Amino acid sequence: MPNIQTKINAGIVGVTGYTGQELVKILINHPYVRITGLFSSSSDGKSAASLFPQAGGRLGLSCSKPEPKEICAKCDLVFLALPHTVSIALVPKLIKAGKRVIDLSADYRLKDLKVYAKFYGARHNDSCGAKKAVYGLPEIYRNKIKSASLVANPGCYPTAAILSLAPLVSLGLVDMSSIIIDAKSGVSGAGKKFTEDFFSSDDKESFKAYKVGTHQHVPEINQELSGLSRKDISVVFVPHLLPVKRGILETVYVKKSAGIKAGGLVALYKRFYKKEPFVRIKPQGEFPALKDVVGSNFCDIGIWEDAKRAVIICAIDNLLKGASGQAVQNMNIMYKLPETEGLL
Numbered sequence: 001m002p003n004i005q006t007k008i009n010a011g012i013v014g015v016t017g018y019t020g021q022e023l024v025k026i027l028i029n030h031p032y033v034r035i036t037g038l039f040s041s042s043s044d045g046k047s048a049a050s051l052f053p054q055a056g057g058r059l060g061l062s063c064s065k066p067e068p069k070e071i072c073a074k075c076d077l078v079f080l081a082l083p084h085t086v087s088i089a090l091v092p093k094l095i096k097a098g099k100r101v102i103d104l105s106a107d108y109r110l111k112d113l114k115v116y117a118k119f120y121g122a123r124h125n126d127s128c129g130a131k132k133a134v135y136g137l138p139e140i141y142r143n144k145i146k147s148a149s150l151v152a153n154p155g156c157y158p159t160a161a162i163l164s165l166a167p168l169v170s171l172g173l174v175d176m177s178s179i180i181i182d183a184k185s186g187v188s189g190a191g192k193k194f195t196e197d198f199f200s201s202d203d204k205e206s207f208k209a210y211k212v213g214t215h216q217h218v219p220e221i222n223q224e225l226s227g228l229s230r231k232d233i234s235v236v237f238v239p240h241l242l243p244v245k246r247g248i249l250e251t252v253y254v255k256k257s258a259g260i261k262a263g264g265l266v267a268l269y270k271r272f273y274k275k276e277p278f279v280r281i282k283p284q285g286e287f288p289a290l291k292d293v294v295g296s297n298f299c300d301i302g303i304w305e306d307a308k309r310a311v312i313i314c315a316i317d318n319l320l321k322g323a324s325g326q327a328v329q330n331m332n333i334m335y336k337l338p339e340t341e342g343l344l
């Protein structure tokens, strides 16, 4: 564990985007981190004081271009808050230089690189990195994350979907062919540019489904649920664009396996997540709301069931438990720090 004096020298690449900004907000108050590099293609040379006035002058840095040499010279740990396909150009060089990397994009989440090419529209040319990367969902992979040099931080929708379903699929309590995920996300899930355009359009008074059955997070959810169940799972996933800035709420519908009686699921979920600092199971008959999780790293889960079916409802902040908060939780695990440091 680093001590308060030595600290982790951390850098953020893509720092002017939404998840980059969230990382700055968390890390500037983290007692074991010193932000030693801010990297931006659009704001090269700009001072941190002008980009992050809320930091009150505590970041005496200017942004630099995201050149691998410069990143390696300044940082030991690198957060990549970049669009998918862009991280692949940097990761192999950073790993070769002995740096630890937490990639917030989708570039290292999928193990099957043909599936990556199909859903992200680009050939993946770092199969070695893809093999090495640890999927950064602490509730499932905490032990592997501890020693990882490359963490693939999960997607926002997959975080809520996997945490909703992990107890049921890993214990074989549901009909694996029956899973339907009805997901709603605030618009910041699609990044800064999209959000700015959205709030100046007529869509801000509307509500709609998009990429029904074809969203790029479907293979990630299937990969992780199949791993947990050791069966081939293929979910129905319907994302919706909710006209709020941040937050994800997912409602998951399943048929229970034969012989599973009604009434025990809330207690089962409480047992499954009892050591988890950020997963909160609602009491019977209560369900999550975005306002209770937005601005935090919590994942709230509520459960309804009858004799044959169950409905699991989950809420997270897409920019925190769905991205930057989870990335810092992963960093805490990698450096053997208290897992909640900087996040509670």
Ligand SMILES: NC(=O)c1ccc[n+]([C@@H]2O[C@H](COP(=O)([O-])OP(=O)(O)OC[C@H]3O[C@@H](n4cnc5c(N)ncnc54)[C@H](OP(=O)(O)O)[C@@H]3O)[C@@H](O)[C@H]2O)c1
Residues within 6 Å of the ligand: 013, 014, 015, 016, 017, 018, 019, 020, 039, 040, 041, 042, 043, 081, 082, 083, 084, 086, 104, 105, 106, 154, 155, 156, 188, 189, 190, 191, 192, 193, 318, 319, 322, 323
């Ligand atoms: N938003 C979410 O809720 C969320 C949740 C989970 C995961 N993610 C993933 O996290 C990553 C960042 O998401 P975000 O929401 O922060 O996106 P964003 O707001 O669009 O920011 C991405 C940043 O990356 C940099 N960038 C953009 N295009 C680039 C290019 N071609 N080459 C180099 N840098 C480029 C820009 O920053 P500079 O100009 O400063 O370099 C840009 O502001 C994405 O891969 C996203 O899928 C997002």
